[in-house]
Amino acid sequence: MPDPISFPSTTPVAGLPLLIAGQAQKEFFVNQALCLLDALHARAVTASQPSPPPGASDSDCYRITAPATGAWAGREDSIAVLIAGGWHFIAPVSGMALFDRSSDCLLVFRSGWKRAQAPALPTGGTVVDVEARAAIVTLVQALRAIGVLAVAGP
Numbered sequence: 001m002p003d004p005i006s007f008p009s010t011t012p013v014a015g016l017p018l019l020i021a022g023q024a025q026k027e028f029f030v031n032q033a034l035c036l037l038d039a040l041h042a043r044a045v046t047a048s049q050p051s052p053p054p055g056a057s058d059s060d061c062y063r064i065t066a067p068a069t070g071a072w073a074g075r076e077d078s079i080a081v082l083i084a085g086g087w088h089f090i091a092p093v094s095g096m097a098l099f100d101r102s103s104d105c106l107l108v109f110r111s112g113w114k115r116a117q118a119p120a121l122p123t124g125g126t127v128v129d130v131e132a133r134a135a136i137v138t139l140v141q142a143l144r145a146i147g148v149l150a151v152a153g154p
Helices: 026-040 130-145
Strands: 047-049 061-064 079-083 086-090 097-100 105-109
Touching: 026 079, 026 086
Parallel strands: 047 061
Antiparallel strands: 061 079, 079 086, 097 105
């Protein structure tokens, strides 16, 4: 007879709690996992900041920046989700993408959260191609408008 399969206690990507045979209060773990999924389904955060905001509401989701303070101390780069009055933390994994609503841009985690910066717009040169420059400007503006390129900042 083959050995029984053993599962970890959490999922590998989002760290969602898994049920274990004979576990008491299964509804707590299922509800916690569902709340975390609900908060992250759109992969968007309200803002990026170093400390919990006053007056946060359940399901509010934030990216924790350095230097983290208060209830978020030591949780830099994590995502904080308020569930039933308590903060729950999700560690980012390489390739995770999310949209920061306050800065209106897309962030990707690769050894830290990164945002694409707009390239310098063309100026000068020996041959000026007005149509090419207009196309580049339009492309950069479109990428900024959908949050792929940041307007400014780290």
